Amino acid sequence: MAKKIPSIRAGKEDESSLDEVFEDRNKSPFSHEKLTKWLDHKEREINIIRSCVDIMKGVKIVPNQSELEREVFGNNEVVCFVFTSMASADPCLEAMGQYLNSPKCASTEEEPWSYSDEVLREMRYKAHLFKTYSEEYKQPCCYLIAAIEDKRIKGATAHYYQGGTLQIVNFSFPKIMSKNFLSKNDEIRKGDSLVSNNGEFKAVFQEDGNFVVYGWKPVWASGTNGPDTFRLIMQSDCNLVIYDKGGTPVWHANSYRPDTEVCRLQLTDEGELVVSRGAEVVWTSSKCGMK
Structure with missing residues (x-):
């Protein structure tokens, strides 16, 4: 505008050239539509990060590399939940910078990681595993949350440190945990198990896709x-729902209840799966029989 208006006043350019300026702006990274979309992306990222941090309540967040190193050097064993995409260069900001230097070479069409359902599911699943692991193995480990860029892994991973050095970049949590319940929004996958408090029963999400309760023999199965x-x-x-890889339900307990504050699945000492909402029992595996 600073160049165009003096040229128009001097008669060197036609007033229609102003229309070109506004048209170019609408195509640029600085258009109202693209700036609004970018802000929406940022807000979504914040909401996703917050949802994962909420799952891991009570775990210390280290804000920078220096603080992380202090914790790693001060503890023999450290397991750190790592947000890997927070520190990535923002493609929208890069496009804006490029546009200022050369209006013809800017693009903001790259799909943000935060809009991938698969990445979101993996992040929340890992957050639940991390929380369960930290509750079961409190000593001698120190548990942390940090942001460390890693372009190889979208969303999140877990680092394992020992003796002040990084030993494992993509730490795999033990599949079998000793807890006997799933709280609201908890999930398990193939190879994961629940174990009754008395240790006599185990509910296993098998590699064949079947969810089975075992005592000395199978006592219930989802048939999936x-x-x-x-x-x-x-x-x-x-x-309680089982999904396929595409997000389609393949089985459910038909235990839906509106306005639910507290709900959970429990494997009892009698080998029964029970879905409850507070004190109300809404579904039991014993009423379904073996599939």
């Missing part, structure tokens, strides 16, 4: 055998 069966989740609406 199949290579695409992916995860079982205790949903916030109190419904």
Whole structure:
């Protein structure tokens, strides 16, 4: 505008050239539409990070590399939940910078990681595993949350440090935890298990896609055998659901309840799966029988 208006006043350019300026701006990274979209992306990222941090309540957040090193050097064993995409260069900001230097070479079409359902599911799943692991193995480990860029892993991972050095970049949590329940929004996947408090029963999400309760023999099964069966989740609406890889339900307990504050799945000492909403029992595996 600073160049165009004096040229128009001097008669060197036609007033229609102003239309070109506004048209170019609408195509640029600085258009109202693209700036609004960028802000929406940032807000979504913040909401995703917050949801994962909320799952891991009580775990210390280290804000920078110096603080992380202080904790790593001060503890023999450290397990750190790492947000890997927070520190990445923002493609929208890069495009804005490029546009200022050369208006023809800017693009903001790259899809943000925060809009990938698969990445979001993995992040929340890892956050739940991290929380469970930190509660079961309190000593001698120190547990932390940090942001460390890693372009190889979108969303999040876990680092394992020992003796002040990074030993494992993508730490795999033990599949079998000793807890006997899933809280609201908790999920398990193939190879994961629940164990009754008395240790006599185990509910296993098998590699064949079937969710089976075992005592000395199988006592209940979901009947969901199949290579695409992916995860079982205790949903916030109190419904216990098994999904395939595409996000399609393949089995559910029909335990939906509206306005649910507290819901959970428990494996009892009698080998029964029970979905409850507070004191109300809304579903039991004994009423379904073996599939």
